[in-house]
Amino acid sequence: MIGANFDGVALAVFLAFFALVTVMGFVAARWRKPETLAHLDEWGLGGRQFGTWVTWFLVGGDFYTAYTVIAVPALVYAVGAYGFFALPYTILVYPIVFAIMPKLWSVAAKGGHVTAADVVHARYGCRPLELAVAITGVIATMPYIALQLIGMEVVIHAVGLNGELPLIAAFLILAFYTYSSGLRAPALIAFVKDIMIYIVVIAAVAIIPSKLGGYGAVFAAADAGFKAKGSGGILLAPAQVLPYATLALGSALAAFMYPHTLTGIFASSSGNTIRKNAILLPAYTLLLGLIALLGYMAYAAGIKPTSNNDVVPALFRSLFPSWFAGFAYAAIGIGALVPAAVMSIGAANLFTRNFWRAYVNPAVTPAGEAKVAKITSLLVKVGALLVILFLPTQFALDLQLLGGLWIVQTFPAVVFGLFTGWFRAPGLLAGWAVGFFGGTFVAWSDGLKPLHTLVLGGTSYTVYVGLLALAANIVVAALVTLVTPARQPMVAAR
Amino acid sequence: MWWLLLLPFIGLLWIPFFNRTTPELFGFPFFYWYQLAWVPISSLITFIVWRTSRSGDAE
Numbered sequence: 001m002i003g004a005n006f007d008g009v010a011l012a013v014f015l016a017f018f019a020l021v022t023v024m025g026f027v028a029a030r031w032r033k034p035e036t037l038a039h040l041d042e043w044g045l046g047g048r049q050f051g052t053w054v055t056w057f058l059v060g061g062d063f064y065t066a067y068t069v070i071a072v073p074a075l076v077y078a079v080g081a082y083g084f085f086a087l088p089y090t091i092l093v094y095p096i097v098f099a100i101m102p103k104l105w106s107v108a109a110k111g112g113h114v115t116a117a118d119v120v121h122a123r124y125g126c127r128p129l130e131l132a133v134a135i136t137g138v139i140a141t142m143p144y145i146a147l148q149l150i151g152m153e154v155v156i157h158a159v160g161l162n163g164e165l166p167l168i169a170a171f172l173i174l175a176f177y178t179y180s181s182g183l184r185a186p187a188l189i190a191f192v193k194d195i196m197i198y199i200v201v202i203a204a205v206a207i208i209p210s211k212l213g214g215y216g217a218v219f220a221a222a223d224a225g226f227k228a229k230g231s232g233g234i235l236l237a238p239a240q241v242l243p244y245a246t247l248a249l250g251s252a253l254a255a256f257m258y259p260h261t262l263t264g265i266f267a268s269s270s271g272n273t274i275r276k277n278a279i280l281l282p283a284y285t286l287l288l289g290l291i292a293l294l295g296y297m298a299y300a301a302g303i304k305p306t307s308n309n310d311v312v313p314a315l316f317r318s319l320f321p322s323w324f325a326g327f328a329y330a331a332i333g334i335g336a337l338v339p340a341a342v343m344s345i346g347a348a349n350l351f352t353r354n355f356w357r358a359y360v361n362p363a364v365t366p367a368g369e370a371k372v373a374k375i376t377s378l379l380v381k382v383g384a385l386l387v388i389l390f391l392p393t394q395f396a397l398d399l400q401l402l403g404g405l406w407i408v409q410t411f412p413a414v415v416f417g418l419f420t421g422w423f424r425a426p427g428l429l430a431g432w433a434v435g436f437f438g439g440t441f442v443a444w445s446d447g448l449k450p451l452h453t454l455v456l457g458g459t460s461y462t463v464y465v466g467l468l469a470l471a472a473n474i475v476v477a478a479l480v481t482l483v484t485p486a487r488q489p490m491v492a493a494r
Numbered sequence: 495m496w497w498l499l500l501l502p503f504i505g506l507l508w509i510p511f512f513n514r515t516t517p518e519l520f521g522f523p524f525f526y527w528y529q530l531a532w533v534p535i536s537s538l539i540t541f542i543v544w545r546t547s548r549s550g551d552a553e
Contacts, residue, residue: 078516079514088506091536095499098540185515216521236513236524275544284535289530 004316006160013326014159014333017196018170021189021334023262025177028184040114043185043374044349045267048109052276054187058342059264059277060284062192063255064090065228066336069197069291074308076253076295080222080232084292091287098278102271103418104361109266115346116262117354117415125415126425127358132432134354137259140407141322141347143399144258145340147385150309150393152336155329158313158395164389169331171340175381178341178373183267184339195339196331198287199219204297204328205290208319212300215293225383234296243451243462250467254408258489259346260339337460340381344458347374398448404464405450409435412470412477423477431477439469495546504537 032049034042050058075083104119111465113119117134121127149167156166171277177185188422209215217369219234226232236244257263268274298311305314312332316325357364387396413428442452443465453462506529515523531541 081525084526089530091504091506091532094504094536098543099496214521216518219521219523219526219530234523235515236509241509241513245509249503249507277534277542279537279544282533286533287532289526299514302527353531428510 002321005158007089007322007325009322009327010329011159011161013323014155015329017192017327017330017334017374021192021337022173022177023180023189025174025185026191027045027287028188029181030456031188034322035058035104036367037182038370040301040349040352040366040373041112042060042463043370044114044345044352045263046183048267049269050187050267050273051269052273052280055264055268055273055277056280057194058187058267058338059261060281061193061335061338062186062260062264062342063281064284064288064335065148065339066155066195066332066334067287068311069332069335070151070312071147072156072288073295073298074240074311076292077298077305078232078295078308078309079224080234082232082244083295084250084289085244085247085287086292087285089251089255090281090288092248092252094282094285096252097256097265097281098275100415100418101274101278103272104262104414105265105268106271107418114266115259115350115353116410117350117394119434120413120417121358123444124413124425126429129252129413129429129432130354130358132429132436133336133413136348136406136410136432136436136467137257137350138347140403141259141343142380142384142387143229143396143403144260145343145347145381146387147398147400148340148343149384149388150396152333153388154309155333156311158310158317158329159326161488164238167388168385170337171381174337174341175344175378178344178377182370182374183263183342183345186345187267187300189334189341191336193331193334196327197335200328200331201287201290202315203320204294204323208301208315211319212259212297218293218296218300221300230385239462243464245451246464247465250408250464250470251404253405253411253470254466257414259342259350259406260343263342263349271460298415325437340354340384344377344380344384345373345457347380348373349378351376402440402443403449405439405469406436408466409439410471412474416477421483424481424484427477427479427481430480431473431475435469438472442469485488495543498539498543501539502532505532505535 029037034047037043052151055298072083072086111122113122116137117130120133121130127263152170155165198218212218221235266275294312301315301318303314303318305462306309316328352369356372414429416423446452450465451462452465452468453460512513514523517524519527531547
């Protein structure tokens with residue numbers, strides 16, 4: 001079990017923090033203690049009472065995942081400026097959240113809805129559309145959970161533990177406290193995780209450039225590195241401009257359609273809590289922009305990572321003392337637990353409300369719902385673990401890529417109804433089907449690449465498939481709504 | 495004031511405007527500091543929209 005990077009001090013620090021959050025995870029059941037946890041509003045949404053700060057830590061901890069901390073610098077290291085699309089993406093997401101989410105929250109709170117598919121069902125009274133939204137949410141989330149496991153695997157190897165046993169142990173512990181405490185567990189742990197990540201990143205961006213000769217030297221080293229490699233660069237190539245913009249915009253539209261981010265929205269205490277968070281959450285985006293630069297610092301530090309995902313651990317190992325490297329690995333590892341917990345809760349809520357209650361047991365009690373959701377959250381996590389243990393990593397990465405394309409297809413069904421009564425269920429369902437299956441087919445026939453090249457009038461445009469599929473989705477939704485008869489006769493017949 | 499929320503989209507998606515290295519700031523090429531600068535600007539814009547629209551919907 002002991003690997004090449006074994007470092008006793010780093011491992012001890014890592015384990016100490018892991019033990020701390022484990023205790024917090026179980027104690028969380030008693031935090032802001034409800035009369036009973038045997039209600040989906042309590043287990044799955046923490047009682048819908050999280051104020052501005054709790055929501056800030058929870059959504060921050062849940063949206064900026066451990067995998068982000070590993071993968072964004074890895075991409076920037078590999079391709080340069082293009083990897084930076086995460087920055088405009090996570091800026092543009094907040095005006096969208098500000099404009100849409102308080103309204104969605106208000107509809108959900110008034111109707112007692114727990115999931116986006118609940119809201120869609122209440123709005124359109126169409127079971128197939130509700131099911132489409134729910135299934136899309138669950139299958140887009142599964143590979144995202146698997147990705148968190150990959151992030152955790154990277155840091156577990158970084159502290160010098162090999163084999164799969166540590167990963168299994170960490171995930172089982174996570175599964176048990178999520179089962180017993182529900183959303184309260186990740187909400188409480190998010191405080192620790194976010195503060196640790198802030199400390200690590202502020203230390204990294206302050207200390208590392210001074211060791212490497214300043215930011216000017218960091219960018220110069222990266223530039224020289226890309227020129228030596230003959231690919232990538234610190235500016236976008238002309239062919240990358242449109243992909244960069246469409247990926248940023250498409251990802252921003254998709255981000256808060258995921259069950260885990262929506263769970264954070266539904267769990268907040270008011271529309272104003274969400275508005276304030278749309279103003280305050282960009283602090284994490286600043287952090288992400290700085291984290292991305294770690295990819296360039298690797299060039300300046302002369303790191304030779306074994307794989308792109310090893311860029312961040314290798315940088316910390318070579319530039320930080322053992323105890324701080326251990327602290328940083330713990331921050332990333334805990335950073336995987338929070339989103340994984342919220343994702344499994346979000347998926348479990350969808351299964352319980354929009355499948356179990358809709359098709360299996362319509363008379364289920366609130367306590368029964370909580371029970372179904374708890375068991376589902378366990379199954380979802382075990383499923384993600386099995387995917388990581390038995391299928392190639394690339395499988396999870398490919399599915400995650402499709403996940404973004406899939407989830408953004410629920411945008412019209414979930415959001416349009418908040419602002420207009422014009423679109424109708426058959427149109428939205430047809431639009432979803434075209435976007436979902438058409439987009440998947442295009443991505444699949446391009447070899448599972450997120451970009452597709454269109455040739456219009458002799459000029460070729462390369463754009464993000466998710467955004468392309470969303471455009472087709474909206475056009476079809478509008479056309480089908482136009483040609484299907486209005487439901488007036490039915491209303492009159494009542 | 496809601497139209498103000500469109501500004502970040504224009505600022506960040508009109509890429510030819512900022513896909514350049516100069517002027518540099520603290521060693522950061524323009525491409526990087528320009529986009530990082532949009533984080534606080536976008537926050538401020540959202541704050542302004544929030545303050546000016548608050549009377550409209552109290553929730």
